[in-house]
Every structure is written in C-alpha cells, then in structure tokens.
Amino acid sequence: MAITNAGDMLYYLVFLIWFITALLVHYFMKSYSKPHHSTPQISNPPPPSPPALPIIGHLHLIGKVLPKSFQTLARRYGPLMQLRLGASTCVVASTADVAKEIFKNQELNFCSRPEFGSSEYFIYRGSRFVLAQYGDYWRFMKKLCMTRLLSVPQLNKFADVREEEKIKLVESVMKCCIQGDPCDLTTEFTTLTNNTICRMAMSTRCSGKDNEAEEIKGWIRTCLQLAGKVSVGDILGPLKIFDFSGNDNKLKSALLKYDRIVEKVLKEHEEKAVKGNFDPNQRKDLMDILLEVYNDPSAELKLTKKDIKSFFLDIFMAGTDTSSAAMQWAMGELINHPTAFMKLRDEINTVVGPNRLVKESDIQNLPYLRAVIRETLRLHPSAPLIIRECAEDCKINGSIVKAKTRVLVNVYAVMRDPEFWAHPDEFMPERFLEGSGERIGEHQMEFKGQNFRFLPFGSGRRGCPGASLAMVVMHAAVGAMVQCFDWKLKGGDEKVDLSPGPGFASEMAHPLVLCPVKHMQL
Numbered sequence: 059m060a061i062t063n064a065g066d067m068l069y070y071l072v073f074l075i076w077f078i079t080a081l082l083v084h085y086f087m088k089s090y091s092k093p094h095h096s097t098p099q100i101s102n103p104p105p106p107s108p109p110a111l112p113i114i115g116h117l118h119l120i121g122k123v124l125p126k127s128f129q130t131l132a133r134r135y136g137p138l139m140q141l142r143l144g145a146s147t148c149v150v151a152s153t154a155d156v157a158k159e160i161f162k163n164q165e166l167n168f169c170s171r172p173e174f175g176s177s178e179y180f181i182y183r184g185s186r187f188v189l190a191q192y193g194d195y196w197r198f199m200k201k202l203c204m205t206r207l208l209s210v211p212q213l214n215k216f217a218d219v220r221e222e223e224k225i226k227l228v229e230s231v232m233k234c235c236i237q238g239d240p241c242d243l244t245t246e247f248t249t250l251t252n253n254t255i256c257r258m259a260m261s262t263r264c265s266g267k268d269n270e271a272e273e274i275k276g277w278i279r280t281c282l283q284l285a286g287k288v289s290v291g292d293i294l295g296p297l298k299i300f301d302f303s304g305n306d307n308k309l310k311s312a313l314l315k316y317d318r319i320v321e322k323v324l325k326e327h328e329e330k331a332v333k334g335n336f337d338p339n340q341r342k343d344l345m346d347i348l349l350e351v352y353n354d355p356s357a358e359l360k361l362t363k364k365d366i367k368s369f370f371l372d373i374f375m376a377g378t379d380t381s382s383a384a385m386q387w388a389m390g391e392l393i394n395h396p397t398a399f400m401k402l403r404d405e406i407n408t409v410v411g412p413n414r415l416v417k418e419s420d421i422q423n424l425p426y427l428r429a430v431i432r433e434t435l436r437l438h439p440s441a442p443l444i445i446r447e448c449a450e451d452c453k454i455n456g457s458i459v460k461a462k463t464r465v466l467v468n469v470y471a472v473m474r475d476p477e478f479w480a481h482p483d484e485f486m487p488e489r490f491l492e493g494s495g496e497r498i499g500e501h502q503m504e505f506k507g508q509n510f511r512f513l514p515f516g517s518g519r520r521g522c523p524g525a526s527l528a529m530v531v532m533h534a535a536v537g538a539m540v541q542c543f544d545w546k547l548k549g550g551d552e553k554v555d556l557s558p559g560p561g562f563a564s565e566m567a568h569p570l571v572l573c574p575v576k577h578m579q580l
C-alpha cells in the first residue's frame with residue numbers, strides 16, 4: 059500500500075511503534091505465565107485452527123481476496139475452522155453441509171449479526187436493520203419488507219420506473235457508440251441501480267437535474283468506502299478508539315450530511331401528506347409507506363425517523379453495489395465466452411424479436427438468460443462472506459462454537475465446491491438448465507437458499523429481502539446489453555480481466571471499460 063501524505067506517514071509510524079511494543083509485551087507475558095504441566099484434553103474442542111502468530115493471529119495467512127484465502131485454508135483445516143484476525147476471532151464455514159447446519163438446523167441460534175467495523179460509530183446505531191440482533195425490531199422490519207416495502211406487488215407498481223432507467227442505460231451506452239467513446243459499464247450499472255432504488259424509495263433520481271438525489275448518492279458512496287476502511291478497526295481491537303487514520307470521524311461527518319438531506323426529503327413527503335396533495339390512486343413510494351407506519355398508532359412497534367433514515371441507508375448500501383457488481387461480472391464472463399454470448403442473443407432474438415427491447419415480463423420465457431445470471435452469481439457472489447453471530451454455545455461438525463462467536467459462511471467456497479459442482483471454476487450457464495444432469499435443488503432455477511449449495515442471497519429468515527428486485531433489474535439490463543450491442547475490448551486486450559478486487563466484497567479489480575458497437579437500432 060502506498061503512503062501518500064504526511065498524515066498517513068504519522069499513522070503508520072504510530073501503528074508500527076504500537077505493534078512492536080505490543081508484540082514484545084505479549085511475548086514476555088506469555089513466557090512468564092506459561093503453565094509447567096501439559097493442558098488437559100478438551101472434550102469439546104473448538105473448530106480446528108492453523109498455527110497462529112502472537113498479536114496478529116492468522117493475518118499473515120490471509121491474502122488480499124478474503125473469500126479465496128479462506129477457501130484455501132479450509133482445504134487444509136476443514137469445513138469449519140477458527141481464525142483470529144488481529145483482535146477479532148471468527149469461525150468460517152465452507153461447505154453446503156455446514157451451511158445447512160447454520161442456516162437451517164440451528165437457524166434461530168444464528169439469526170443475529172454481530173456488531174462489526176464501523177457499527178459503533180454509526181449515528182444510526184440501534185436502528186440498523188441489516189445489523190440488528192434477532193428480536194422485535196428486526197422481526198417488525200423484516201415483515202414490513204416482505205409484505206409491503208420489497209414485496210412483489212410493490213415491486214410491480216414500479217415496473218415503469220425500472221423500464222425507464224433501463225432505457226436510459228441503453229441510450230447512454232448508445233451515445234458512446236455514436237461518439238466512438240469507450241463505455242465505463244461499472245459507472246453505468248451503478249447509476250442504474252442507484253437511480254432505480256432511489257426512485258422506488260423516495261421518488262427522486264440520482265442523476266440529471268435532481269441535485270438532492272445526486273447528493274444522497276455521493277454521500278452514500280463516501281459512507282460505503284469509509285465503512286470498508288473503518289472495518290480495519292476490528293483488527294486493531296481496543297486501540298481503534300484512537301482512530302489513527304481519522305476515517306471514523308470522516309464517516310461520522312459523511313453520515314451527518316446524508317442524514318440532513320434525507321431529513322429534508324422526509325419533510326417534503328410529510329408536507330405532501332399533510333396538505334392532502336397525496337393522490338390516493340397514486341402509488342406510494344417506500345418513504346410514504348414508512349411514514350404511514352410511523353404515524354400509525356396501532357402499529358406493533360413505534361418506528362422513529364432515525365429508523366426510517368437508517369433503513370434507506372441500509373438498502374442503498376446492501377442493494378446498489380451488489381447488483382451493479384453482478385451485472386459487471388455477467389458481462390465480463392459473456393464477453394470472454396462468445397459462444398454463451400451468441401446463445402443468449404439468439405434466445406432473445408427468438409423470444410423478443412428485432413423490434414423491441416427485452417423487458418421484465420420476458421424473463422420467464424428466457425431460460426438461458428436466467429441461467430447466465432445464476433451462473434454469474436455462483437462464480438462471483440456479490441456478498442461472498444455472509445456474517446452471522448451465534449447466540450448460545452452449540453456444536454457444529456463435532457466442534458463447539460461459543461456464544462457470541464462471529465460466523466462467516468463462505469458462500470464463495472460453497473458454490474465452487476468440487477464435491478457438488480462439476481468443473482466448479484468454469485463459467486457454464488447450461489448447468490442451470492432443466493435436464494442438464496446437474497441437479498441444483500427442488501427447482502433447477504431456485505435462488506433463495508432452499509438448497510444449501512447455491513446461496514448467493516443467503517438463506518432462511520435472515521436471507522436477502524431485495525433478491526427479487528435485484529433479479530429483475532439484473533436480467534433486464536444484461537439482456538438489453540447483449541441484445542443491443544457487440545462489445546470490443548480496449549487497446550488490443552484479448553480477454554476481459556476477471557481478477558477479483560481486494561477485501562470482503564467481490565467486485566472486479568478494475569472498472570469494466572469496453573467499446574460498444576451498435577447491433578440493434580431502437
């Protein structure tokens with residue numbers, strides 16, 4: 059990592075001094091307190107663990123792509139292993155059988171998420187639905203998501219909004235074709251998902267003339283980036299209170315700015331409702347629905363405005379980059395597999411014809427498109443490490459997992475397990491087609507975690523409530539990109555670089571910039 063300024067330099071110097079001192083203190087304490095007799099046999103052993111170093115634990119064994127590093131370690135230490143990354147300990151699950159134990163057989167024991175990274179510094183602490191403990195607040199919000207906010211009838215009411223945003227995406231790429239410019243698909247897909255969620259959530263767009271929405275998008279992006287950096291705090295343990303890098307403070311200030319703008323949009327929605335400007339036939343956006351619940355004296359739980367603002371931050375953070383990353387991977391894989399690309403285009407041509415754009419209602423008649431999206435999510439899950447917390451001591455795979463342990467289900471490893479998947483590292487959409495010989499689950503196209511080999515959206519009560527929305531947006535957008543354009547690589551590259559980026563998420567290491575060539579006239 060390059061040190062770029064004096065602040066960074068000071069930070070690294072202080073960190074180094076702390077690190078060396080702590081290492082020495084740890085060594086001395088250990089050698090003085092070493093027992094002289096061998097420790098008795100433990101009847102309930104913890105999960106197996108690689109040999110650890112003082113202070114840093116297993117950090118030295120971890121490469122920059124976390125799910126891949128964990129997959130490599132699991133081959134040696136088994137499907138359930140314990141790792142210590144600096145000050146934080148976690149248990150990593152890496153096979154479908156162990157995932158089933160966690161997500162199904164012992165579901166209630168693993169229904170909470172731990173506080174991690176930035177959560178202590180969030181101004182919305184206590185209101186975060188994504189990080190909520192399994193309890194009344196989480197149950198209330200989840201029910202609201204499934205029955206109203208992200209339910210299929212509510213999604214259907216906004217089909218026209220998604221159609222408009224998809225057309226804007228096609229027009230924007232077409233503009234690159236006409237001008238002969240390369241097209242940054244990373245930005246295009248992120249704009250699509252941001253705008254779609256923003257319009258469905260609070261009837262504003264995140265680009266063009268709408269400055270409020272543009273600002274919200276900017277602050278959310280900053281929050282996402284800083285939240286990732288602040289997770290390093292987990293590794294520093296108690297020393298994170300010193301906030302050497304200043305990221306915690308930057309995150310707090312970005313969140314306050316986000317809070318101010320969303321508060322303003324909230325007021326506008328309230329005024330509209332009070333003035334009676336609200337047309338009863340007009341569809342309600344998510345903010346209208348949440349305000350209705352906020353004002354409902356008979357609601358099971360009293361929502362606060364902080365809960366509402368926090369919910370929007372959660373769905374932006376959980377829903378935009380995840381969907382955008384999956385679409386980038388799908389395009390990258392398709393371009394590197396021209397036979398699959400042409401097979402998909404032929405299917406769209408046959409079902410949709412040459413005179414109109416593929417739309418959401420076509421998806422059910424496009425099995426190969428559905429197989430392409432599923433195969434993309436199998437190879438490149440946007441949330442490769444699903445984080446849960448164990449409520450009470452329990453036994454899994456012959457080992458004891460202690461209460462309050464963080465458990466990471468490495469769905470990246472599960473979905474590339476050679477025991478269950480033929481040629482697990484190959485992009486082969488055909489495996490998801492009926493009669494392929496590779497049985498996925500009850501239904502060949504199942505994607506909500508009912509079988510425990512295919513888990514892109516997690517599983518059980520805590521599974522992703524945005525899966526249906528993500529699926530319709532991704533199918534329609536990738537379908538349109540294949541239907542309308544041929545894609546050339548920049549500067550003589552032969553293949554799209556499909557290296558994964560660093561960290562927890564599974565984004566591409568480099569932005570996906572390609573040269574589109576018009577194939578279909580709209």
Ligand code: HEM
Binds near residue numbers: 188376439440528
């Ligand atoms: C390709 C796109 C997406 C992927 C791969 C994805 C994946 C996931 C995964 C793996 C989880 C954890 C599930 C578990 O613990 O079992 C999750 C949780 C969640 N996702 Fe998604 N997601 C996507 C899109 C979305 C969208 C579009 C939204 C909302 C608009 C959303 C909202 C959420 C929320 C609120 C949670 C937390 C649920 C809870 O804790 O109860 N996600 N997602």
